[in-house]
Amino acid sequence: MNNQLTIDHQSDEQLRNSDLNDLQLPMVEIFETIQGEGTAAGERTTFVRVYNCNLRCQWCDTKYSYAPEKPVFFASIKEICHKAASFENRWLCLTGGEPLMHGRKSIALVEALAKIPHVTDVHIETNGAIDLSPFAQLRQEIQPLGQKIRFIMDYKLPGSGEEHRMLTSNFQYLTERDEIKFVIADDRDFERAVDIVENEIGDGKVLFSPVFSSMSAKRLVEKLLKTNLKQVRVSLQLHKWIWDPEARGV
Ligand SMILES: Nc1nc2[nH]cc(C(=O)O)c2c(=O)[nH]1
Ligand code: SF4
Numbered sequence: 599m600n601n602q603l604t605i606d607h608q609s610d611e612q613l614r615n616s617d618l619n620d621l622q623l624p625m626v627e628i629f630e631t632i633q634g635e636g637t638a639a640g641e642r643t644t645f646v647r648v649y650n651c652n653l654r655c656q657w658c659d660t661k662y663s664y665a666p667e668k669p670v671f672f673a674s675i676k677e678i679c680h681k682a683a684s685f686e687n688r689w690l691c692l693t694g695g696e697p698l699m700h701g702r703k704s705i706a707l708v709e710a711l712a713k714i715p716h717v718t719d720v721h722i723e724t725n726g727a728i729d730l731s732p733f734a735q736l737r738q739e740i741q742p743l744g745q746k747i748r749f750i751m752d753y754k755l756p757g758s759g760e761e762h763r764m765l766t767s768n769f770q771y772l773t774e775r776d777e778i779k780f781v782i783a784d785d786r787d788f789e790r791a792v793d794i795v796e797n798e799i800g801d802g803k804v805l806f807s808p809v810f811s812s813m814s815a816k817r818l819v820e821k822l823l824k825t826n827l828k829q830v831r832v833s834l835q836l837h838k839w840i841w842d843p844e845a846r847g848v
Protein backbone atom coordinates (compact mmCIF):
# COMPACT_ATOMS: atom_id res chain seq x y z
CA MET A 599 0.00 0.00 0.00
CA ASN A 600 2.78 2.41 0.95
CA ASN A 601 4.66 1.73 -2.27
CA GLN A 602 1.58 2.49 -4.25
CA LEU A 603 1.13 5.74 -2.36
CA THR A 604 4.71 6.78 -2.97
CA ILE A 605 4.39 6.14 -6.68
CA ASP A 606 1.11 8.08 -6.86
CA HIS A 607 2.62 10.89 -4.91
CA GLN A 608 5.66 11.15 -7.15
CA SER A 609 3.48 11.60 -10.16
CA ASP A 610 1.42 14.14 -8.22
CA GLU A 611 4.61 16.02 -7.54
CA GLN A 612 5.60 16.04 -11.18
CA LEU A 613 2.16 17.34 -12.02
CA ARG A 614 2.41 19.97 -9.32
CA ASN A 615 5.60 21.17 -10.89
CA SER A 616 3.83 21.61 -14.21
CA ASP A 617 0.58 23.47 -14.46
CA LEU A 618 -1.65 21.74 -11.96
CA ASN A 619 -2.47 25.09 -10.42
CA ASP A 620 -4.04 26.08 -13.73
CA LEU A 621 -6.46 23.13 -13.71
CA GLN A 622 -10.08 23.91 -12.95
CA LEU A 623 -12.17 22.72 -10.02
CA PRO A 624 -15.98 22.83 -9.84
CA MET A 625 -16.96 25.31 -7.15
CA VAL A 626 -19.97 26.44 -5.14
CA GLU A 627 -18.83 29.54 -3.25
CA ILE A 628 -15.92 31.46 -1.70
CA PHE A 629 -16.96 33.86 1.04
CA GLU A 630 -16.15 35.30 4.44
CA THR A 631 -18.12 34.72 7.65
CA ILE A 632 -17.41 33.56 11.17
CA GLN A 633 -16.62 29.91 11.69
CA GLY A 634 -19.81 28.45 13.11
CA GLU A 635 -18.52 25.16 14.47
CA GLY A 636 -15.65 23.39 16.13
CA THR A 637 -12.66 24.72 18.04
CA ALA A 638 -12.34 27.79 15.78
CA ALA A 639 -15.99 28.82 16.28
CA GLY A 640 -16.39 32.59 16.22
CA GLU A 641 -13.19 33.28 14.27
CA ARG A 642 -13.44 35.36 11.08
CA THR A 643 -12.90 32.74 8.44
CA THR A 644 -12.69 32.49 4.66
CA PHE A 645 -14.77 29.60 3.33
CA VAL A 646 -13.85 27.77 0.14
CA ARG A 647 -16.71 25.46 -0.80
CA VAL A 648 -15.86 22.95 -3.51
CA TYR A 649 -18.62 21.27 -5.54
CA ASN A 650 -19.57 17.58 -5.32
CA CYS A 651 -19.81 14.88 -2.67
CA ASN A 652 -19.34 11.11 -2.61
CA LEU A 653 -21.95 10.64 0.15
CA ARG A 654 -25.66 11.44 0.50
CA CYS A 655 -26.32 11.91 4.22
CA GLN A 656 -29.99 11.92 5.19
CA TRP A 657 -29.72 15.17 7.13
CA CYS A 658 -27.26 16.95 4.76
CA ASP A 659 -27.52 20.75 5.04
CA THR A 660 -25.53 21.52 1.87
CA LYS A 661 -27.52 19.66 -0.78
CA TYR A 662 -26.78 22.56 -3.11
CA SER A 663 -23.19 21.34 -3.31
CA TYR A 664 -23.85 18.26 -5.46
CA ALA A 665 -26.12 16.80 -8.17
CA PRO A 666 -28.77 17.47 -9.28
CA GLU A 667 -27.45 20.98 -8.56
CA LYS A 668 -24.67 22.13 -10.87
CA PRO A 669 -21.38 23.80 -9.96
CA VAL A 670 -21.90 27.55 -9.57
CA PHE A 671 -18.59 28.27 -11.30
CA PHE A 672 -15.30 26.70 -12.28
CA ALA A 673 -12.02 28.13 -11.07
CA SER A 674 -8.35 27.26 -11.27
CA ILE A 675 -6.44 26.68 -8.06
CA LYS A 676 -4.64 29.95 -8.75
CA GLU A 677 -7.97 31.81 -9.02
CA ILE A 678 -9.37 30.12 -5.90
CA CYS A 679 -6.31 31.17 -3.90
CA HIS A 680 -6.43 34.71 -5.28
CA LYS A 681 -10.06 35.14 -4.23
CA ALA A 682 -9.53 33.43 -0.85
CA ALA A 683 -6.47 35.59 -0.10
CA SER A 684 -8.43 38.77 -0.85
CA PHE A 685 -10.41 38.38 2.42
CA GLU A 686 -7.15 38.63 4.40
CA ASN A 687 -8.27 36.20 7.12
CA ARG A 688 -5.91 34.03 9.13
CA TRP A 689 -8.48 31.23 9.24
CA LEU A 690 -9.52 29.32 6.16
CA CYS A 691 -12.11 26.53 5.97
CA LEU A 692 -11.98 24.18 2.99
CA THR A 693 -15.37 22.52 2.74
CA GLY A 694 -18.02 21.18 0.38
CA GLY A 695 -19.56 18.83 -0.46
CA GLU A 696 -16.43 16.78 0.03
CA PRO A 697 -13.41 18.93 -0.84
CA LEU A 698 -10.93 16.03 -0.91
CA MET A 699 -12.70 13.95 -3.57
CA HIS A 700 -10.88 15.52 -6.52
CA GLY A 701 -7.69 13.46 -6.25
CA ARG A 702 -4.51 15.25 -7.11
CA LYS A 703 -6.38 18.50 -7.69
CA SER A 704 -7.51 18.39 -4.05
CA ILE A 705 -3.92 17.75 -2.93
CA ALA A 706 -2.67 20.68 -4.99
CA LEU A 707 -5.46 22.93 -3.68
CA VAL A 708 -4.64 22.13 -0.04
CA GLU A 709 -0.95 22.85 -0.66
CA ALA A 710 -1.69 26.11 -2.49
CA LEU A 711 -4.05 27.34 0.25
CA ALA A 712 -1.43 26.59 2.91
CA LYS A 713 1.03 28.74 0.93
CA ILE A 714 -1.08 31.89 1.26
CA PRO A 715 1.22 33.91 3.54
CA HIS A 716 -1.27 35.48 5.97
CA VAL A 717 -3.32 32.26 6.32
CA THR A 718 -2.18 30.44 9.46
CA ASP A 719 -4.91 27.77 9.71
CA VAL A 720 -6.36 25.74 6.83
CA HIS A 721 -8.96 23.44 8.30
CA ILE A 722 -10.52 20.85 6.05
CA GLU A 723 -14.06 19.56 6.57
CA THR A 724 -13.87 15.99 5.30
CA ASN A 725 -16.57 13.34 5.52
CA GLY A 726 -14.70 10.26 6.71
CA ALA A 727 -15.13 8.41 3.40
CA ILE A 728 -11.97 9.74 1.71
CA ASP A 729 -8.57 8.15 2.38
CA LEU A 730 -6.58 10.81 4.22
CA SER A 731 -3.19 9.15 3.75
CA PRO A 732 -2.06 11.25 0.73
CA PHE A 733 -3.13 14.43 2.52
CA ALA A 734 -1.38 13.39 5.73
CA GLN A 735 1.71 12.65 3.63
CA LEU A 736 1.51 16.09 2.04
CA ARG A 737 1.24 17.67 5.49
CA GLN A 738 4.46 15.94 6.55
CA GLU A 739 6.33 16.73 3.36
CA ILE A 740 5.73 20.46 3.29
CA GLN A 741 6.79 21.32 6.82
CA PRO A 742 6.69 23.90 8.29
CA LEU A 743 3.77 24.93 6.02
CA GLY A 744 2.12 21.59 6.78
CA GLN A 745 1.51 22.75 10.35
CA LYS A 746 -1.18 25.05 9.01
CA ILE A 747 -3.23 22.10 7.77
CA ARG A 748 -5.82 20.56 10.09
CA PHE A 749 -8.44 17.90 9.42
CA ILE A 750 -11.97 18.17 10.78
CA MET A 751 -13.05 14.63 10.05
CA ASP A 752 -16.67 13.57 10.36
CA TYR A 753 -17.58 10.12 11.48
CA LYS A 754 -21.00 9.50 9.90
CA LEU A 755 -23.34 7.75 12.33
CA PRO A 756 -26.25 5.37 11.52
CA GLY A 757 -28.79 8.23 11.23
CA SER A 758 -26.85 9.59 8.24
CA GLY A 759 -27.37 6.33 6.29
CA GLU A 760 -23.67 6.42 5.36
CA GLU A 761 -21.87 4.76 8.25
CA HIS A 762 -20.87 1.81 6.05
CA ARG A 763 -18.68 4.21 4.03
CA MET A 764 -16.51 5.28 6.98
CA LEU A 765 -12.80 4.56 6.67
CA THR A 766 -11.73 3.94 10.25
CA SER A 767 -8.15 3.62 8.96
CA ASN A 768 -8.23 7.44 8.77
CA PHE A 769 -8.07 7.70 12.57
CA GLN A 770 -4.34 6.83 12.44
CA TYR A 771 -3.52 10.01 10.49
CA LEU A 772 -5.13 12.40 12.97
CA THR A 773 -3.06 14.34 15.49
CA GLU A 774 -4.11 16.20 18.61
CA ARG A 775 -4.60 19.36 16.52
CA ASP A 776 -7.20 17.68 14.30
CA GLU A 777 -10.87 17.26 15.14
CA ILE A 778 -13.25 14.29 14.91
CA LYS A 779 -16.85 15.41 14.58
CA PHE A 780 -19.89 13.29 15.36
CA VAL A 781 -23.13 14.78 14.06
CA ILE A 782 -25.84 13.23 16.21
CA ALA A 783 -29.41 12.82 14.97
CA ASP A 784 -30.95 10.55 17.63
CA ASP A 785 -30.29 8.32 20.64
CA ARG A 786 -28.91 5.50 18.52
CA ASP A 787 -26.34 7.88 16.98
CA PHE A 788 -25.35 9.05 20.45
CA GLU A 789 -24.74 5.51 21.70
CA ARG A 790 -22.66 4.67 18.62
CA ALA A 791 -20.58 7.85 18.97
CA VAL A 792 -19.83 7.02 22.61
CA ASP A 793 -18.76 3.52 21.57
CA ILE A 794 -16.38 4.82 18.90
CA VAL A 795 -14.84 7.43 21.18
CA GLU A 796 -14.27 4.80 23.85
CA ASN A 797 -12.93 2.06 21.58
CA GLU A 798 -11.69 3.24 18.19
CA ILE A 799 -10.25 6.71 17.93
CA GLY A 800 -6.70 7.84 18.67
CA ASP A 801 -5.53 11.46 18.73
CA GLY A 802 -7.80 14.38 17.88
CA LYS A 803 -10.27 16.66 19.62
CA VAL A 804 -13.70 15.06 19.83
CA LEU A 805 -16.78 17.10 18.98
CA PHE A 806 -20.42 16.15 19.37
CA SER A 807 -22.83 18.27 17.36
CA PRO A 808 -26.64 17.86 17.22
CA VAL A 809 -28.42 17.63 13.85
CA PHE A 810 -30.09 21.03 13.92
CA SER A 811 -33.52 19.80 12.89
CA SER A 812 -33.74 16.58 14.92
CA MET A 813 -31.97 16.79 18.29
CA SER A 814 -32.03 19.74 20.67
CA ALA A 815 -28.74 21.01 22.06
CA LYS A 816 -30.21 20.64 25.55
CA ARG A 817 -30.95 16.96 25.04
CA LEU A 818 -27.46 16.31 23.65
CA VAL A 819 -25.78 18.05 26.59
CA GLU A 820 -27.94 16.23 29.11
CA LYS A 821 -27.08 12.88 27.51
CA LEU A 822 -23.36 13.71 27.46
CA LEU A 823 -23.37 14.68 31.14
CA LYS A 824 -24.69 11.22 31.97
CA THR A 825 -21.56 9.62 30.46
CA ASN A 826 -18.01 9.56 31.70
CA LEU A 827 -16.55 11.13 28.55
CA LYS A 828 -14.57 14.10 29.78
CA GLN A 829 -12.79 14.87 26.51
CA VAL A 830 -15.90 15.52 24.40
CA ARG A 831 -16.72 19.09 23.44
CA VAL A 832 -20.25 20.02 22.37
CA SER A 833 -20.25 22.10 19.19
CA LEU A 834 -23.37 23.97 18.06
CA GLN A 835 -23.70 25.42 14.57
CA LEU A 836 -23.64 29.12 15.45
CA HIS A 837 -24.50 30.13 11.88
CA LYS A 838 -27.85 28.30 12.13
CA TRP A 839 -28.75 30.42 15.16
CA ILE A 840 -27.47 33.69 13.72
CA TRP A 841 -29.00 33.36 10.24
CA ASP A 842 -31.91 31.47 8.70
CA PRO A 843 -30.87 27.78 8.91
CA GLU A 844 -31.47 27.49 5.15
CA ALA A 845 -29.31 30.52 4.24
CA ARG A 846 -26.33 29.99 1.94
CA GLY A 847 -23.02 31.82 2.00
CA VAL A 848 -23.10 32.54 5.76
N1 LIG B 1 -20.51 29.91 9.38
C1 LIG B 1 -20.33 28.67 8.90
N2 LIG B 1 -19.53 27.80 9.55
C2 LIG B 1 -19.35 26.56 9.02
N3 LIG B 1 -18.56 25.57 9.47
C3 LIG B 1 -18.63 24.52 8.63
C4 LIG B 1 -19.48 24.84 7.58
C5 LIG B 1 -19.70 23.92 6.42
O1 LIG B 1 -20.66 24.10 5.69
O2 LIG B 1 -18.88 23.02 6.23
C6 LIG B 1 -19.95 26.14 7.82
C7 LIG B 1 -20.82 27.05 7.14
O3 LIG B 1 -21.44 26.76 6.11
N4 LIG B 1 -20.96 28.29 7.72
S1 SF4 C 1 -20.77 14.37 3.47
FE1 SF4 C 1 -21.44 16.44 3.98
S2 SF4 C 1 -21.94 17.40 2.01
FE2 SF4 C 1 -21.82 15.19 1.65
S3 SF4 C 1 -23.92 14.47 1.86
FE3 SF4 C 1 -22.94 14.22 3.88
S4 SF4 C 1 -23.40 16.13 4.99
FE4 SF4 C 1 -23.82 16.50 2.80
Ligand SMILES: [Mg+2]
Binds near residue numbers: 660
Ligand atom coordinates in the same frame (compact mmCIF):
# COMPACT_ATOMS: atom_id res chain seq x y z
MG1 LIG D 1 -22.55 23.84 6.30
